[in-house]
Amino acid sequence: MKIGIVCYPTFGGSGVMATELGMALADKGHEVHFITYNQPVRLDFLSHNLHFHQVLIEEYPLFQYQPYELALSSKMVEVVQKHQLEVLHVHYAIPHAYAAYMAKQMLKEKGIDIGVVTTLHGTDITLVGSHPTYKTAVEFSINNSDVVTAVSNNLKKTTNQLFNIHKNIEVVYNFIDVEKYNKAKEEECKRVALAKPNEKILTHISNFRPVKRVEDVVRIFYEVQKEIPSKLLMIGEGPERKKAELLAKQLGIKSKVFFLGNSTEIDKILCYSDVFLLPSQTESFGLAALEAMAAKTAVISTNTGGLPEVNINGKTGYLSNLGAIEDMAKNAISILKDNVVLEQFKENAKEHAKNFSLDTIVPVYEDIYKSCYHSEKSVS
Ligand code: GMT
Numbered sequence: 001m002k003i004g005i006v007c008y009p010t011f012g013g014s015g016v017m018a019t020e021l022g023m024a025l026a027d028k029g030h031e032v033h034f035i036t037y038n039q040p041v042r043l044d045f046l047s048h049n050l051h052f053h054q055v056l057i058e059e060y061p062l063f064q065y066q067p068y069e070l071a072l073s074s075k076m077v078e079v080v081q082k083h084q085l086e087v088l089h090v091h092y093a094i095p096h097a098y099a100a101y102m103a104k105q106m107l108k109e110k111g112i113d114i115g116v117v118t119t120l121h122g123t124d125i126t127l128v129g130s131h132p133t134y135k136t137a138v139e140f141s142i143n144n145s146d147v148v149t150a151v152s153n154n155l156k157k158t159t160n161q162l163f164n165i166h167k168n169i170e171v172v173y174n175f176i177d178v179e180k181y182n183k184a185k186e187e188e189c190k191r192v193a194l195a196k197p198n199e200k201i202l203t204h205i206s207n208f209r210p211v212k213r214v215e216d217v218v219r220i221f222y223e224v225q226k227e228i229p230s231k232l233l234m235i236g237e238g239p240e241r242k243k244a245e246l247l248a249k250q251l252g253i254k255s256k257v258f259f260l261g262n263s264t265e266i267d268k269i270l271c272y273s274d275v276f277l278l279p280s281q282t283e284s285f286g287l288a289a290l291e292a293m294a295a296k297t298a299v300i301s302t303n304t305g306g307l308p309e310v311n312i313n314g315k316t317g318y319l320s321n322l323g324a325i326e327d328m329a330k331n332a333i334s335i336l337k338d339n340v341v342l343e344q345f346k347e348n349a350k351e352h353a354k355n356f357s358l359d360t361i362v363p364v365y366e367d368i369y370k371s372c373y374h375s376e377k378s379v380s
Pocket of ligand 1: 012211287
């Protein structure tokens with residue numbers, strides 16, 4: 001099929017997921033067109049069936065805010081027409097679902113009926129989308145998509161609680177390329193560069209926004225390192241990074257905490273990791289936790305949002321209440337202090353990650369695309 005994918009091209013989970021999906025679809029022979037303002041960070045190559053169309057904004061002195069939705073929907077219309085796309089899959093409701101609705105209406109005027117699939121990722125519903133500023137438009141664009149998916153049962157439930165949705169939301173979990181993580185493990189994993197043989201490695205990956213509670217990460221590690229010789233790797237960039245760095249300094253653990261910035265090689269970094277820390281305020285799914293699990297890493301997380309659907313308490317790691325730093329530290333120590341226990345949790349994590357494999361989830365999206373593609377393409 002010919003599929004247009006609209007997403008944020010950044011390190012956020014929705015952009016990462018959309019990019020992995022596009023690349024997997026292209027691998028399966030579909031023609032995929034990314035439409036966004038920058039080339040997605042994980043899209044490291046283009047090919048005959050993997051294309052990128054940049055949305056450019058015209059600056060004009062009158063505009064205090066640039067009208068991105070307008071530029072995006074115009075670009076969608078252009079790309080759909082030029083490449084005869086059959087379906088548009090937009091990731092993150094704001095403003096993509098709204099722009100897709102506008103594109104669909106414009107295309108209708110030209111006699112083209114394009115299917116629109118909207119995937120809800122989390123903060124587009126929980127933190128931003130339900131804010132009165134956006135709620136009406138988000139609700140409208142969800143209700144007017146041909147198919148709506150959510151990345152967890154919890155997100156589906158929350159969407160139905162926060163909005164008046166009169167169509168079924170399909171749950172399609174985020175997925176992982178398990179093979180990629182196997183490969184990283186097989187290649188030489190240079191753990192020795194970061195920790196001594198007797199030290200354990202804890203990791204956190206995020207965009208360091210307030211919802212990730214990166215100071216909690218540092219505080220949990222502070223408790224852990226008192227009992228377990230260990231290091232903490234902090235991967236990502238964002239507004240809370242400075243605070244976390246300062247806290248590590250104040251707690252006297254600066255030399256044990258490494259801030260590594262953004263990385264496109266998460267699989268290669270996670271191959272060192274023993275325990276992954278994700279004490280988020282909320283996570284609709286927690287893709288970073290799934291990536292860690294695929295890399296055979298136990299997960300210590302909060303029990304918020306969709307995290308219990310990914311991290312199985314007492315098996316792949318542990319779940320705690322929001323802000324329960326001591327409990328999360330205690331759980332991490334209980335896993336790390338015994339190598340047999342640690343190995344069992346890591347094995348379980350890897351095994352459970354296979355339930356979210358690319359091979360299972362990508363065909364679900366293919367079926368969804370087929371269901372909303374009108375082969376005759378013209379509207380009466
Ligand atoms: O979590 C972020 O800060 C990024 C955000 C995004 O939309 O890019 O992630 C959301 O989508 C991911 C992919 O579906 C989910 O795994 C994350 O849990 C979700 N984040 C939140 O719900 C906070």
